[in-house]
Amino acid sequence: MSDEYDNNKSYQAQSSxxxxxxxxxxxxxxxxxxxxxxxxxxxxxxxSFIEKWVFCQDAKVIGVQxxxxxxxxxxxxxxxxxxxxxxxGFPELAGFMTAEHYYQFVTMxxxxxxxxxxxxxxxxxxxxxxxxxxxxxxxxxxxxxxMLSFWMFFVAVAVLMASFxxxxxxxxxxxxxxxxxxxxxxTPGAGMGILLMLISLSLFVIGxxxxxxxxxxxxLQARTRGMTLMRMxxxxxxxxxxxxxxxxxxxxxxxxxxxxxLDKVLQTSxxxxxxxxxxxxxxxxxxxxxxxxHLFWFFGHPEVYIVALPAFGIxxxxxxxxxxxxxxxxxxxxxxxxxxxxxSFFVWAxxxxxxxxxxxxxxxxxxxxxxxAVPTAMKVYNWILTLWRGxxxxxxxxxxxxxxxxxxxxxxxxxxxxxxxxxxxxxxDTYFVIAHFHMVMGIAPLMVIMGAVYHWFPLVAxxxxxxxxxxxxxxxxxxxxxxxxxPMHYLGFIGVPRRYFEMxxxxxxxxxxxxxxxxxxxxxxxxxxxxxxIFNIIKTLKTGKKAEQNPWKAxxxxxxxxxxxxxHGNFGDRLPVVxxxxxxxxxxxxxxxxxxxxxxxxxxxxxKVEKT
Amino acid sequence: xxxPKIDGFELKPGFKGxxxxxxxxxxxxxxxxxxxxxxxxxxxxxxxxFSCFLISYMKGRGSTPVEWPNPSxxxxxxxxxxxxxxxxIALMTFVLITSSGTMAIAVKYGYEKNxxxxxxxxxxxxxxxxxxxxxxxxxxxxxxxxxxRPWANPFGAAQFGSFFFMITGFHGFHVSIGVIxxxxxxxxxxxxxxxxxxxxxxTKLKGDYVEIxxxxxxxxxxxxxxxxxxxxxxxx
Numbered sequence: 042m043s044d045e046y047d048n049n050k051s052y053q054a055q056s057s058x059x060x061x062x063x064x065x066x067x068x069x070x071x072x073x074x075x076x077x078x079x080x081x082x083x084x085x086x087x088x089s090f091i092e093k094w095v096f097c098q099d100a101k102v103i104g105v106q107x108x109x110x111x112x113x114x115x116x117x118x119x120x121x122x123x124x125x126x127x128x129x130g131f132p133e134l135a136g137f138m139t140a141e142h143y144y145q146f147v148t149m150x151x152x153x154x155x156x157x158x159x160x161x162x163x164x165x166x167x168x169x170x171x172x173x174x175x176x177x178x179x180x181x182x183x184x185x186x187x188m189l190s191f192w193m194f195f196v197a198v199a200v201l202m203a204s205f206x207x208x209x210x211x212x213x214x215x216x217x218x219x220x221x222x223x224x225x226x227x228t229p230g231a232g233m234g235i236l237l238m239l240i241s242l243s244l245f246v247i248g249x250x251x252x253x254x255x256x257x258x259x260x261l262q263a264r265t266r267g268m269t270l271m272r273m274x275x276x277x278x279x280x281x282x283x284x285x286x287x288x289x290x291x292x293x294x295x296x297x298x299x300x301x302x303l304d305k306v307l308q309t310s311x312x313x314x315x316x317x318x319x320x321x322x323x324x325x326x327x328x329x330x331x332x333x334x335h336l337f338w339f340f341g342h343p344e345v346y347i348v349a350l351p352a353f354g355i356x357x358x359x360x361x362x363x364x365x366x367x368x369x370x371x372x373x374x375x376x377x378x379x380x381x382x383x384x385s386f387f388v389w390a391x392x393x394x395x396x397x398x399x400x401x402x403x404x405x406x407x408x409x410x411x412x413x414a415v416p417t418a419m420k421v422y423n424w425i426l427t428l429w430r431g432x433x434x435x436x437x438x439x440x441x442x443x444x445x446x447x448x449x450x451x452x453x454x455x456x457x458x459x460x461x462x463x464x465x466x467x468x469x470d471t472y473f474v475i476a477h478f479h480m481v482m483g484i485a486p487l488m489v490i491m492g493a494v495y496h497w498f499p500l501v502a503x504x505x506x507x508x509x510x511x512x513x514x515x516x517x518x519x520x521x522x523x524x525x526x527x528p529m530h531y532l533g534f535i536g537v538p539r540r541y542f543e544m545x546x547x548x549x550x551x552x553x554x555x556x557x558x559x560x561x562x563x564x565x566x567x568x569x570x571x572x573x574x575i576f577n578i579i580k581t582l583k584t585g586k587k588a589e590q591n592p593w594k595a596x597x598x599x600x601x602x603x604x605x606x607x608x609h610g611n612f613g614d615r616l617p618v619v620x621x622x623x624x625x626x627x628x629x630x631x632x633x634x635x636x637x638x639x640x641x642x643x644x645x646x647x648x649k650v651e652k653t
Numbered sequence: 654x655x656x657p658k659i660d661g662f663e664l665k666p667g668f669k670g671x672x673x674x675x676x677x678x679x680x681x682x683x684x685x686x687x688x689x690x691x692x693x694x695x696x697x698x699x700x701x702x703f704s705c706f707l708i709s710y711m712k713g714r715g716s717t718p719v720e721w722p723n724p725s726x727x728x729x730x731x732x733x734x735x736x737x738x739x740x741x742i743a744l745m746t747f748v749l750i751t752s753s754g755t756m757a758i759a760v761k762y763g764y765e766k767n768x769x770x771x772x773x774x775x776x777x778x779x780x781x782x783x784x785x786x787x788x789x790x791x792x793x794x795x796x797x798x799x800x801x802r803p804w805a806n807p808f809g810a811a812q813f814g815s816f817f818f819m820i821t822g823f824h825g826f827h828v829s830i831g832v833i834x835x836x837x838x839x840x841x842x843x844x845x846x847x848x849x850x851x852x853x854x855x856t857k858l859k860g861d862y863v864e865i866x867x868x869x870x871x872x873x874x875x876x877x878x879x880x881x882x883x884x885x886x887x888x889x
Contacts, residue, residue, distance in 0.1 A: 292701035327717035
């Protein structure tokens with residue numbers, strides 16, 4: 042197949058065909074790219090240590106700041122999950138833990154991992170670092186606002202962490218924060234804890250909005266010459282669509298946070314119905330708890346894709362580079378990302394099948410939910426077809442990508458179970474749900490993050506991470522993650538409910554005890570294995586071997602900066618000019634198995650390059 | 654403003670033009686300043702914030718079992734001994750919409766580099782906004798005096814006060830932010846910062862009269878939102 046290209050579809054560079062983007066001017070020159078529309082971006086160069094490393098306006102430094110802060114919260118979330126697993130597997134060893142502690146750990150683990158770890162890491166970390174480099178910009182378009190974005194996030198994290206130390210501790214209402222119990226006495230952290238959580242979320246939304254505007258405008262309005270939207274790496278497409286989702290979904294979170302804060306502080310009754318407590322009627326009355334669920338999930342479901350879409354994009358690029366083959370169906374991949382993003386706004390109530398809503402409502406949301414499986418499946422097939430007959434390099438990056446595909450398919454299939462109302466009702470609030478979403482939006486994106494770290498570390502630090510340690514890291518994480526979440530499906534089927542501190546003498550006990558112990562041991566090992574990466578990074582920074590300019594032989598612009606690691610302004614004196622998509626790998630007739638995006642058509646005459 | 658001219662790129666009208674702009678390199682919105690594009694997208698996001706507020710209001714009003722107060726009685730203002738429904742609100746709306754007009758003319762003079770006129774019109778806009786906020790403060794204090802609280806009120810459903818103070822408060826906050834920036838930009842225009850190429854206090858970057866238009870976009874948005882709040886709160 043690969044050596045029988047259809048000549049009509051491939052671009053013969055000898056022809057005098059007019060290039061993309063040159064509409065309107067008649068130019069016989071096949072290398073012609075339109076001149077620049079906007080002048081050079083004015084950059085503010087740092088003058089002091091603080092301006093360079095702390096209040097820095099360089100998107101690359103901001104990206105690393107986001108990354109490190111998010112990883113810090115991730116480690117906190119990891120430790121919380123260890124404590125939870127200790128209680129579930131070996132309650133006799135967790136004597137220090139009360140039920141209240143357990144609920145608080147569940148809540149904080151969920152909120153930290155979804156919002157402060159994954160969202161911030163993908164959009165703030167990878168987005169800031171990669172967008173300007175990949176689209177060929179000198180920096181984000183509003184560097185000052187970008188800096189504010191990070192510091193707003195930093196304050197949000199600080200407020201969140203402060204809630205561990207206030208009287209009553211952090212909130213223990215579950216990460217969904219459902220009213221009315223969230224702000225009523227009896228729920229752990231119903232005093233200061235929930236207040237700090239709501240403030241922190243609001244700050245996060247404000248900070249994210251500042252960053253999100255930057256990502257969107259940089260992609261839409263600050264691409265380099267020749268860089269069309271359909272020549273952007275899929276990483277950028279994924280982050281872009283996720284940012285659009287976030288800009289439209291976070292408002293619902295902000296509004297629900299404001300309303301709940303008022304319910305808490307001013308005794309309004311937005312979400313609070315009439316409540317009897319110990320025979321006494323509370324001051325609340327007339328509000329709608331379901332309203333909160335709608336607002337929360339209008340944010341919450343797109344949030345799943347805010348985490349997943351950047352992972353989809355990044356993994357597409359990693360697979361293509363490390364299989365030395367163009368991504369299969371690039372345009373289909375782009376439209377699938379956009380389609381998933383659009384559909385994700387019409388599925389939110391599938392989280393609320395058991396809230397007592399009209400069955401026809403559930404019917405509608407089940408339908409839209411299952412439709413999302415179509416573009417998602419297209420993406421999975423395309424990843425596999427990209428690997429098909431590729432020149433696959435089984436290095437650490439590729440291992441993480443393969444791990445991602447497997448975990449993602451696994452989690453996606455259980456999603457189809459849960460998308461159906463009649464299957465979801467008995468399974469909801471059981472460990473099956475836990476297994477599903479950890480597989481699909483916990484482990485799968487995490488695998489991509491790990492692959493991306495191994496892939497781009499040479500760019501960020503100029504040194505190659507150790508492959509041997511990386512393989513240990515991968516295999517322990519991959520096998521361990523399956524040991525944790527695979528048995529949970531079974532626990533769900535026998536009806537073990539989630540968020541329970543202990544099972545007491547329930548009939549689940551006999552069959553669940555051994556399994557819980559097994560899962561806990563696996564969780565301790567997998568968690569500990571993550572420190573291999575931290576050790577690897579420290580070791581590499583100290584003694585690692587220096588990376589060459591473009592160690593993976595990739596095509597996208599971030600590898601063609603004037604220096605490695607790139608300096609402020611990214612590309613030296615002249616911005617690169619783009620002539621093709623970033624996926625020209627193993628092109629028949631080309632000297633090397635990759636053609637950088639900056640290579641002009643006249644340099645690759647007699648090759649069968651597809652026109653992009 | 655004249656049509657932007659793009660080197661080597663033909664701007665076509667209609668849907669075809671949109672498609673060819675989108676498919677081209679460098680920029681999607683041809684000739685549009687970065688800051689202006691940013692403001693549009695921010696306003697889109699802010700639209701979702703206000704939509705969530707107003708939809709929650711509709712839902713809240715629908716689900717409370719207590720009767721909703723009659724807005725033309727609650728918001729009536731005594732003029733010459735006769736209670737006139739919606740008098741204050743009509744005035745507030747008039748002032749705010751008028752300030753939108755002065756803002757639009759300020760943008761025009763800004764692009765014509767007519768520093769004086771631009772500055773005076775910005776100042777008029779700022780004062781209009783300030784008057785609006787002042788009248789809103791009066792309305793709030795009047796309602797509070799009559800016993801309306803976020804958690805209860807003497808006229809009916811408690812949610813009336815909750816939603817009223819929250820949504821008008823959030824809108825008033827937007828107006829106040831706008832007023833602060835209007836004063837800042839009035840100063841910048843009168844001081845001739847754009848002509849001198851003076852660098853921004855925070856960003857350390859040079860400014861341009863396009864900033865007036867960006868501020869104008871925000872101001873018109875705040876006015877438009879008010880029209881919806883007006884319709885949903887006072888006329889429903």
